[in-house]
Amino acid sequence: MLYSVILPTYNERENLPLIFCLLHQVFQSNNLSLEVVIVDDSSPDGTLSVAKSLQSVYGEKCVKIVSRQGKLGLGSAYASGLSASSGDRIVLMDADLSHHPKFIPEMANVMDKKGVDIVCGTRYARGGGVAGWDWYRKLTSRTANFLATFLLRPGPSDLTGSFRLYDRKAIETVLPMVKCKGYAFQMEILVHAKKEKMAFAEVPITFVDRIYGESKLGANEIILYLKGLMQLFLTT
């Protein structure tokens, strides 16, 4: 059972080797097979050269690199990473150390035990949480989630979370259907998965916001989210 972790990167020169190291350690100590697919959108800070260095040290079986010409967006980065990957199970997560790889073995365990298509990391359930968010940021997150749950009801408790384990067939089926951008993207994956009658399970995770402001929550992001929400409300 090979696990492919797809890491879209844009200016993650510092974080990429760190997240890779943590992934490597976690997978080794849990006896799981790891393949990391780095999808870099021509980062100007030299992320690609760090990726290549990782590849030369850890080997090409463990580190795959997809280098794209220009900043082409998260959805297509996932798609590129997916086609370059060979894992039976796919992990999608943030590459900036906000998600800790230590939760992946638990997700794998849950997928084994419950036979579900998608295991979602949730920040909201007991055992989960966030670090580095003020009251206002937490309120925005919860309100957005409430709105989406009320209007769409896909099932999982954390709809905009981006730390999930997918069965390969599940993500291959659903990913091409997703049209939204921004936070609504993660939500749309679950909405389509629900329509395809896929089964979900959850694992509480912690989200560490190491640099406040990196969460990109300007008015633009919010409007994009609401637009995506409306679009899904009207079309699914």
Next chain:
Amino acid sequence: MGLLRYQLFLSHTVTFIAIWYTLLQNPDVIPDGIPDAVVRYAPLWAIVILGCYAVTSIGYSMMTFADCPEAAKEIETQVKEAKIELLKRGVEL
């Protein structure tokens, strides 16, 4: 191929309005205990109840939304260890 989400909401709304209209037209059907104002402003009450539900739900979820400063400390420690490990293996940082 079920209803789309907006269609579902629409059908609930239409049903509610149909029942409300019927009750307005046939006030004798309403049980004695229920005041006139409740029936007449039923849609307003529905919105108020919805609003209360939203506030309560979000309020409760805010109370149970955990802070995990230990996770932040943990990652900082592991970042330091990871840097040492990577340099040892010859990764160019």
